[in-house]
Amino acid sequence: MTFALETRALEKQFGGLKVTCDLSLGIAPGARHAVIGPNGAGKTTVINLLTGVLKPNAGRILLEGHDITDLPVHTRVRRGLSRTFQINQLYADLTPRETIGLVVSERLGHGGDWWRRLGTRDDVNAEIAENLARFHLLDVMNETTATLPYGKQRLLEIAVAIATKPRVLLLDEPAAGVPEGERHDILSAVAALPRDVxxxxxxxxxxxxFSFADRISVLVNGALLVEGAPDEVARDPRVKAVYLGEAADA
Structure with missing residues (x-):
């Protein structure tokens, strides 16, 4: 099987600190795959390696069977790999409608004159409306991003990632910092992501x-500890010992 996204013996080192150790992961097409682990496990480093923000010291990264290890970030996006961030990377002075319009226009090759074209192209307008509706943003579509509740900003970032039409989407802690009262929309938006992604x-x-993933990989100290179905991972004594803080069976 050709994986949608794969790492082979991936390693990353900062000075004398090795933060990713001989990591091999295979993400099946259409999967809902989660990577978990305690603080310092190297999860964010892995996502930065996958997206090209960081370069590995060793190993390879393959997207749908094609080696992308040395490709820059923007080329990976054009190849179908997109992401969200722990901290929003949004244009504070734009509205959700303008933000999605910019992304869609850029993808369709109209980025240079998107201001003039926004509102005049039926294909762009239809896609903007679809994304705003899918991510519960219609009620705030004309408000500047800086004034939006944090939960809405998180939804907008997911909408931006989907607007790039990815085949593989990396979600970096989409619920981080979202108040309890706004978490339902985040959870439902993640659950409703297109199955072809x-x-x-x-x-x-x-x-x-555990409500989203059909497969889970557990990282500890930059290395793969356990991988399997959610119920298998939850029962594994090694996971309980290092991640949940429980003593493993002798």
Whole structure:
């Protein structure tokens, strides 16, 4: 099987500190795959390696069977790999409608004159409306991003990632910092992501992980400790020992 996203013996080192150790992961097409682990396990480093923010010291990264290890970030996006961030990377002065319009226009090759074209192209307008509706943003579509509740900002970032039309989407803690009262929309938006998009989720929230993922990889000290179905991972004594803080059976 050709994986949607794969790492082979991936390693990353900062000075004398090795933060990713001989990591081999295979994310199946259409999967809902979560990567979990305690603080310092190297989860964010892995997502930065996958997206090209960091370069590995060793190993390879393959997207749908094609080696992308040395490709820059923007080329990976054009190849179908997109992501969200732990901290929003949004244009504070734009509205959700303008933000999605910019992304869609850029993808369709109209980025240079998107201001003039916004509102005049039926294909762009239809896609903007679809994304705003899918991510519960219609009620705030004309408000500047800086004034939006944090939960709405998180939804907008997921909408931006989907607007790039990814085949593989990396979600870096989408519920991080979202108040309890706004979490339902985040959880439902993640659950409703298109099934033709393979999703890799990095997340601390175990309720989200176990309600979303069909496969889980557990990292400890940059290395793969356990991988399997959610119920298998939950029962594994090694996971209880190093992640849940429980003593493993002798």
């Amino acid at each position: 393979t999703v890799l989720l990095i997340e601390h929230d175990m309720d989200l992980v």
